[in-house]
Amino acid sequence: MRASSVLFVIAAASTTFLGCVLPKAPASAEGAEGAAAGNADASAGTDGAGPTSAEGKCPALAMPTAAATSYVDARGTGSEDGSKAAPFRSLTKALENAPAKGIIWVAAGSYRENLVAPNKSLTIVGGFAAGFASRTDACATVIEAADAAKPVVTAPPDVESFGLDGLTLQKGSRGLQAESDGGPTQGTFTIANAVFADNGKVDAEGGGASFDRVHAKISGSVFRNNRASKGAAVAAVGDVTVRIEGSVFERNIGHADHGGALYLGTRSAVITRSTFRSNEIGKSLGYGWGGAIIVFGNGAQPVKADLSYNVFTDNLASVGGAVFVDDGASVTMSHDLVYRNRAYRENGVARGGAIYVDGLGGKTEGSTLVADHLTVAFNAYDETGAPAAATRGGGVYMESYSKATFTNSIFWKNGDEALFGDPTCSLDVRYAVAPSTCAGGVKCTIAAGVFEPAEIHFVDEARNDYHEKSTAGHFARDAWVKDPVTSPAIDKADPAAAGDAEPMPNGGRANLGAYGHTGEASKSP
Known part of the structure; x- marks a missing residue:
């Protein structure tokens, strides 16, 4: 293990490619409208949201604040010098010709390559429309392994800084493979708007991403239909830290x-x-x-x-x-x-x-x-x-x-x-x-x-809405819906526990369950 471990960051994924989805902004559980339960008002918000079952579409990606140092477009023409007018036509060539520090913009398209991150300080940014004047979504730029027996992206231990933004990685032995070799160099990897789909092997750990003694941060990403022996989406081991936030893990199969x-x-x-x-x-x-x-x-x-x-x-x-x-x-x-x-x-x-x-x-x-x-x-x-x-x-x-x-x-x-x-x-x-x-x-x-109790009075068990009913109102997306009954779980948390995150009226005491002490807690009668 190296003295200074590697940091990986995977953030803000979105996709409709291969059926992948982006987490919504935190709002409510599935089927939370509850419109038939009673009268609604429009004062509800999403601050302090409870747990949310994410099902979203690909949003548009923001244009980067940093300018590109080179460009890639598989459909490009010209001398292939990496300029906007004559972009490289492969990511491999762009990486080989990149400066020691740089940002590579990649147009929408499919790139069948197995990439090896060079020991340079680089970021690859995808999702651009032709001409690079705008970005579409994280599904638009797809890196598919040319050799399915290898990872889509391999990050050797000597890499100091490398980033991926607005890309889909698919059909490799792993989507991403990163490991430390025990050397003194600290690497930093930033991966944003990432989608990992259809990666992995049944006899190896970490189908979507494998982190061996490196730090990792995964945010807003989608891992779907990956496979492995263990950790079909992500495997991570070592005296390191991992953070996963706002992500979707669906139909990943460990064998x-x-x-x-x-x-x-x-x-x-x-x-x-x-x-x-x-x-x-x-x-x-x-x-x-x-x-x-x-x-x-x-x-x-x-x-x-x-x-x-x-x-x-x-x-x-x-x-x-x-x-x-x-x-x-x-x-x-x-x-x-x-x-x-x-x-x-x-x-x-x-x-x-x-x-x-x-x-x-x-x-x-x-x-x-x-x-x-x-x-x-x-x-x-x-x-x-x-x-x-x-x-x-x-x-x-x-x-x-x-x-x-x-x-x-x-x-x-x-x-x-x-x-x-x-x-x-x-x-x-x-x-x-x-x-x-x-x-x-x-x-x-x-x-x-x-x-x-004999009955808990969830809002809608059939639609998996586990907010609690209340005559004073339960949270339903952008409204509060008043119910004919009140759940016995309201105002039943430990009196010494915090409950101030709940909307008024809240009885001065938190509700039980996942939505208690959140902005989605049902109101107290």
């Missing part, structure tokens, strides 16, 4: 046994305001853990991840359809929406549809989960997508000296034995809509403020 979309064993990871939909682990084996995410302990190196304002739905694993905390890792979750995830049946039982917390085996090697303001609902489906006839630990499933704490949360219709752990584990639930008992022999504390 081995750990981590469908994300495979993370880094010192620190932050994952926020992202959507994980229909990712899967264990495709070839028929079993695996962590359909959307695994965060795993990495030997003596401490591993910690903070998850917030994410949406997990329709992900599939043997246990931990959405999130898997493993091998002594420590994870926090806050304001995450976890619904309708799936688990493979084992002996007829679907286990751990939502969250799985497991240790390495020893008494001091358990994993830890601390969760606040979650909504965990309807995670009782089998691998076919049908309601499972028998379930266990659909809300949380725990093993091997692990610990979990849930506060200000909602567990709703997650099947039988929804809170499950073996006798070595401890589970603490307080101020929550949740079952009154645990299963499996776990050391179970059902503390103050826990109750299980």
Whole structure:
């Protein structure tokens, strides 16, 4: 490992190419209009938004503020000198002829190349219309691997600075491969408006992007239809940091046994305001853990991840359809929406549809989960997508000296034995809509403020809108809709917990669930 690690930044993706989508500006969950529920006013806003299931189209890209030093257009004519009038016709040639520091503008089109980032300070900016006077979208400039056995882009350890902006990377053995060799040089990689689609191999980690002992920041990007043994979208390991924000991970398939979309064993990871939909682990084996995410302990190196304002739905694993905390890792979750995830049946039982917390085996090697303001609902489906006839630990499933704490949360219709752990584990639930008992022999504390009402009154379960109904109004995109009933989860959070982010009237106390203590919290009657 190098003394100074590499930094990768992936930001602001958008696409309709290959069915990819861009996350919307945070607003509300799917089906949040709720117009039939009552009268609406137009005072609602999106400040302090709750978790949002992202489904957006390619927006136009802004023109760069920095001027180009050379140009590329596959349909260009002339002497191919890299000027606007006579652009290079390949990215490879542009990289070879680039100055030590420069910005390369690339016109819309398809470029069948395998790129190797040179040891120069360069940024490639795509999405330009012919003539370079305007930009279209991140889908317009597509880099497709000419040799599918190689990555679309390889970043050798000696690269000091390299950037990609407004590009789609597809059909390589990886979309991006980056690693450190332990040398003293620090590299900085900035990747914006990125789309990763149809990359990867079933026998290698990190189909969309592989980060080996390098820092990474992913923002607003789309990872779809990638494949790998583990981490079909992203694999990252090492004493480094990873940040993922405002991104979409959809239909990424892991063929081995750990981590469908994300495979993370880094010192620190932050994952926020992202959507994980229909990712899967264990495709070839028929079993695996962590359909959307695994965060795993990495030997003596401490591993910690903070998850917030994410949406997990329709992900599939043997246990931990959405999130898997493993091998002594420590994870926090806050304001995450976890619904309708799936688990493979084992002996007829679907286990751990939502969250799985497991240790390495020893008494001091358990994993830890601390969760606040979650909504965990309807995670009782089998691998076919049908309601499972028998379930266990659909809300949380725990093993091997692990610990979990849930506060200000909602567990709703997650099947039988929804809170499950073996006798070595401890589970603490307080101020929550949740079952009154645990299963499996776990050391179970059902503390103050826990109750299980006959009905929760979500706005629209069929359309997966998990805002809570209120006679004073629930959030519905750009309006507040008044309902004929009020959810019992309103104003039921810990009285000592913050609730000032909720709109007025808010009763001076936060609501339970993922939308509690946000600008989308339902109003207090």
